[in-house]
Amino acid sequence: MIxxxxxxxxxxxxxxxxxxxLAGGAMTILGRSDTLGVHGAIVMLFAGVVLYLIMSSFYDxxxxxxxxxxxxxxxxKAGIVLSMAWxxxxxxxxxxxxxxxxxxxxxxxxxxxxFGRLRPTHTTGVIFGFGGNAxxxxxxxxxxxxxxxxxxxxxxxxxVLLGYNLFCVLAVSGYLLGVTQSKEYAEAEWYxxxxxxxxxxxxxxxxxxxxxxxxxxxxxxxxxYFMAFILVxxxxxxxxxxxxxxxxxxxxxxxxxxxxxxxxxxxxxxxxAVAFFLTAGFLGMLYYYLPVxxxxxIFSYRLSILSFWGITFFYMWAGxxxxxxxxxxxxxxxxxxxxxxxxxxxxxxxxxxxLLTLNGAWHRVRDDATLRxxxxxxxxxxxxxxxxSFMAIRPVNSLxxxxxxxxxxVHAGALGWVALITFGSLYTLVPALxxxxxxxxxxxxxxxxxxxxxxxxxxxxxxxxxxxxxxLMWRTYTEDGALAYSFVDSLVxxxxxxxxxxFGGLLFLIGAxxxxxxxxxxxxxxxxxxxxxxDVPVTPVAVPGE
Amino acid sequence: xxxxxxxxxxxxxxxxxxxxxxAASVGGIVEIAPLFTIDETVxxxxxxxxxxxxxLAGRNIYVREGCYACHSxxxxxxRDEVERYGPFSLAVESQYDRPMLWGSKRTGPDLARVGGKYxxxxxxxxxxxxxxxxxxxxxxxxxxxxRTTLKTDDLPQHLAAQRALGVPYTEEMVENAARDAxxxxxxxxxxxxxVTERYGDKTxxxxxxxxxxHVTEMDALVAYLQVLGRLTGAxxxxxAAPEEKPDPEG
Numbered sequence: 001m002i003x004x005x006x007x008x009x010x011x012x013x014x015x016x017x018x019x020x021x022l023a024g025g026a027m028t029i030l031g032r033s034d035t036l037g038v039h040g041a042i043v044m045l046f047a048g049v050v051l052y053l054i055m056s057s058f059y060d061x062x063x064x065x066x067x068x069x070x071x072x073x074x075x076x077k078a079g080i081v082l083s084m085a086w087x088x089x090x091x092x093x094x095x096x097x098x099x100x101x102x103x104x105x106x107x108x109x110x111x112x113x114x115f116g117r118l119r120p121t122h123t124t125g126v127i128f129g130f131g132g133n134a135x136x137x138x139x140x141x142x143x144x145x146x147x148x149x150x151x152x153x154x155x156x157x158x159x160v161l162l163g164y165n166l167f168c169v170l171a172v173s174g175y176l177l178g179v180t181q182s183k184e185y186a187e188a189e190w191y192x193x194x195x196x197x198x199x200x201x202x203x204x205x206x207x208x209x210x211x212x213x214x215x216x217x218x219x220x221x222x223x224x225y226f227m228a229f230i231l232v233x234x235x236x237x238x239x240x241x242x243x244x245x246x247x248x249x250x251x252x253x254x255x256x257x258x259x260x261x262x263x264x265x266x267x268x269x270x271x272x273a274v275a276f277f278l279t280a281g282f283l284g285m286l287y288y289y290l291p292v293x294x295x296x297x298i299f300s301y302r303l304s305i306l307s308f309w310g311i312t313f314f315y316m317w318a319g320x321x322x323x324x325x326x327x328x329x330x331x332x333x334x335x336x337x338x339x340x341x342x343x344x345x346x347x348x349x350x351x352x353x354x355l356l357t358l359n360g361a362w363h364r365v366r367d368d369a370t371l372r373x374x375x376x377x378x379x380x381x382x383x384x385x386x387x388x389s390f391m392a393i394r395p396v397n398s399l400x401x402x403x404x405x406x407x408x409x410v411h412a413g414a415l416g417w418v419a420l421i422t423f424g425s426l427y428t429l430v431p432a433l434x435x436x437x438x439x440x441x442x443x444x445x446x447x448x449x450x451x452x453x454x455x456x457x458x459x460x461x462x463x464x465x466x467x468x469x470x471x472l473m474w475r476t477y478t479e480d481g482a483l484a485y486s487f488v489d490s491l492v493x494x495x496x497x498x499x500x501x502x503f504g505g506l507l508f509l510i511g512a513x514x515x516x517x518x519x520x521x522x523x524x525x526x527x528x529x530x531x532x533x534x535d536v537p538v539t540p541v542a543v544p545g546e
Numbered sequence: 547x548x549x550x551x552x553x554x555x556x557x558x559x560x561x562x563x564x565x566x567x568x569a570a571s572v573g574g575i576v577e578i579a580p581l582f583t584i585d586e587t588v589x590x591x592x593x594x595x596x597x598x599x600x601x602l603a604g605r606n607i608y609v610r611e612g613c614y615a616c617h618s619x620x621x622x623x624x625r626d627e628v629e630r631y632g633p634f635s636l637a638v639e640s641q642y643d644r645p646m647l648w649g650s651k652r653t654g655p656d657l658a659r660v661g662g663k664y665x666x667x668x669x670x671x672x673x674x675x676x677x678x679x680x681x682x683x684x685x686x687x688x689x690x691x692x693r694t695t696l697k698t699d700d701l702p703q704h705l706a707a708q709r710a711l712g713v714p715y716t717e718e719m720v721e722n723a724a725r726d727a728x729x730x731x732x733x734x735x736x737x738x739x740x741v742t743e744r745y746g747d748k749t750x751x752x753x754x755x756x757x758x759x760h761v762t763e764m765d766a767l768v769a770y771l772q773v774l775g776r777l778t779g780a781x782x783x784x785x786a787a788p789e790e791k792p793d794p795e796g
Contacts, residue, residue: 016620019583029550035713045692061618069710094611100684100686102682102684104676104677104683104684104685104686104687105687107686107687108695109618109687109689110690111690114612114688115615115616116611116612116613116614116615116616116686117611117687118610119612119615120615164636165558175612178611180609180610180611180612181610182647183608183644184614184650194670208563210560211552212559217557218553218556218557219557219559219562223687224556224562224566227559227562227563227566228566230568231563231566231567231570231583232566232570235567235570235571239574244710245701245707246703246704246706246707247703247707248699250703252606252704252709253707254588254644254704254708254711255644255645256644256711257644257645258640258641258643258644258646258711258712259588259637259638259639259640259642259643259644259646260581260587260588260637260640260641261578261581261582262643262644262645263640263646263648264578264581266645266646267580268573268574268577268578269754276570301549301584302549305549309569312566312570313569313570313572313573314573315573316570316571316572316573317573317576317577319577320574320577322650323648324622325622325623325624326620326622326635326648327620327634327635327636327637327639327640328637329581329584331587332577332581335576336575336577336684337571337618343555349744398624401650401657402618402649402651402652403651403652405648406651407651461572464696474626474627474630475624475626477626483626483630484628487630487654487687488680488682488683489682489750491653491654491682491683492682495684496685519670520607533627533793
């Protein structure tokens with residue numbers, strides 16, 4: 001980590017770490033009678049560990065080789081490790097909260113372990129911890145390879161990666177302490193949100209500067225998606241989180257958006273977190289790792305353009321379909337429904353483009369579980385975007401909304417699409433990055449694949465059943481015109497499905513643990529003697545004519 | 547033709563950035579900005595009152611414990627919902643809600659009109675262990691709320707922040723916030739009178755958790771649950787059940 005930095009860069013890193021320690025100190029003092037103080041201590045501890053790492057090799061020899069003649073892969077490696085660690089944490093939390101719904105006493109009578117506090121640790125852990133770290137790592141990898149240029153910074157990639165993980169730590173520890181804004185998928189409080197803005201702007205500048213160094217005239221399609229992901233998530237994050245803290249010494253804040261406007265802003269954010277975090281970013285992964293693994297070029301350039309601009313434009317209108325039949329004005333609901341249906345076109349253009357790219361490589365899909373992960377991801381992407389458009393239609397939504405059907409839909413996307421494309425990409429990336437011939441065990445990738453598929457299907461089928469049963473029970477009338485079931489009747493009908501769902505999630509978690517072991521053993525293996533010599537950026541030295 | 551145009555665009559990082567921002571901005575601007583300018587978005591409700599400091603503290607506990615993950619506060623305009631929960635929710639009913647707590651999932655029932663449906667005692671028993679009163683329930687037990695003293699000293703700051711954002715708290719309400727929180731949970735003290743004076747005669751002053759020696763988080767949460775749906779009677783105007791209309795002004 002430090003060995004590849006020059007002494008002036010080590011000084012920069014030192015100053016940054018000290019700055020964060022001081023900021024943590026200020027939080028500790030200002031928030032001494034509040035949970036803000038606890039978070040100050042966590043910030044100081046986190047930055048203190050980083051500071052220790054910097055200082056422990058501060059006076060080591062500086063790098064001698066020309067760094068511009070190699071890609072900057074250290075932060076990517078760290079990002080992969082962090083991503084897998086968050087995956088296990090987030091999925092474990094998921095299994096735990098799922099089990100709590102079936103067996104409520106699994107909260108053990110403590111405040112921090114009740115369902116309401118654990119649930120956001122699961123969502124944040126998997127979306128931002130697992131997904132976010134995977135996106136940062138793969139985007140650093142893809143932008144360098146497709147631009148044939150090294151990252152445009154030595155310290156800033158580390159700042160982005162570690163700063164982002166500090167945000168995740170603050171968010172997750174906050175929920176356990178009872179610090180939350182209650183905005184779904186944006187629960188972290190104002191100071192963590194401010195910190196994320198700083199990290200994210202650094203990320204954007206780094207990404208743009210790296211693209212500016214490219215040795216290719218065109219910007220590759222994967223980078224369009226990563227750029228849309230970085231840019232739009234910044235816009236969403238800032239607008240949704242505008243808030244007034246109770247005081248500088250309080251963790252608590254009040255959002256500037258009241259009632260109905262807050263509902264619209266939250267779901268404009270919430271749905272586009274799905275669009276630009278969980279879709280655009282992972283499509284960036286798909287557009288690079290799937291053709292690389294299949295050894296086939298992307299099927300259609302035109303479909304790529306259509307789907308990219310369709311997704312970027314249409315998605316931003318769709319959030320209001322979360323608010324059908326509510327106090328949100330009818331015209332906004334109708335717009336949300338209309339654009340949600342239209343979204344099917346660019347979504348299926350992407351899914352179709354991915355699957356048609358596999359034409360001529362289906363024997364590889366059969367033999368190579370890594371490629372099969374990505375193929376299955378594209379299929380689930382197509383299925384869950386169809387389901388999403390369907391559920392956004394008002395009368396369908398009247399049945400599905402507030403039920404487990406929504407939860408099932410989200411997990412068809414999150415497990416079937418996001419997690420599968422991530423595992424496929426990481427299994428492609430890890431051997432390349434650590435310069436190994438292949439992953440430690442192809443058999444374990446097979447095991448992981450089938451655990452993940454089985455887990456996803458059990459989960460999704462359980463939630464389809466429970467959701468539709470629940471929705472129908474709520475609206476069933478007796479012949480006398482009275483409601484046939486009490487709410488508790490509908491809850492009792494859910495228990496078998498809640499147990500099945502927890503089991504499906506457990507299978508998926510076990511798969512992720514198998515993946516961690518496989519990656520760990522690959523990293524530990526002896527590097528192949530003939531390293532992939534071609535995997536270097538184009539430099540003026542290497543291309544004298546440029 | 548479009549291809550050649552796009553081939554130019556994708557040679558420019560800045561061009562792509564500008565195009566992405568432009569394409570992504572339209573939807574949000576068209577759907578969000580008019581919600582502030584079209585008057586019909588939020589109905590008029592002259593009888594609506596603000597949350598008392600104790601109710602606001604209870605609401606913050608509801609937020610802190612993530613109750614919104616399993617309980618909605620939004621009755622949709624569907625027959626079965628209106629018959630199950632009461633008149634459909636109006637935008638005005640959450641005009642002072644920061645954040646809104648409409649929710650997205652009903653693992654438990656909707657709570658938009660739960661206020662007044664159960665006794666304080668039922669709520670305390672239910673929160674202490676839901677399975678004591680609803681054997682089939684899968685809700686967590688919140689025993690510690692009754693053991694935890696409510697933090698009231700910073701309530702004036704909370705009300706002041708809300709006022710800065712446009713919630714119509716008066717200077718007097720802000721100054722007396724901590725005293726009013728205490729008073730609302732201790733009916734037989736001098737502090738109780740101030741609560742009804744500032745927030746209306748119908749404001750429920752009660753020993754919510756049954757203990758008046760100190761104000762707990764249980765008091766605050768039950769006070770909040772008991773006011774849900776009762777800040778205004780606007781939703782009951784012109785419905786089939788006007789006799790159930792709450793009267794916040796007294």
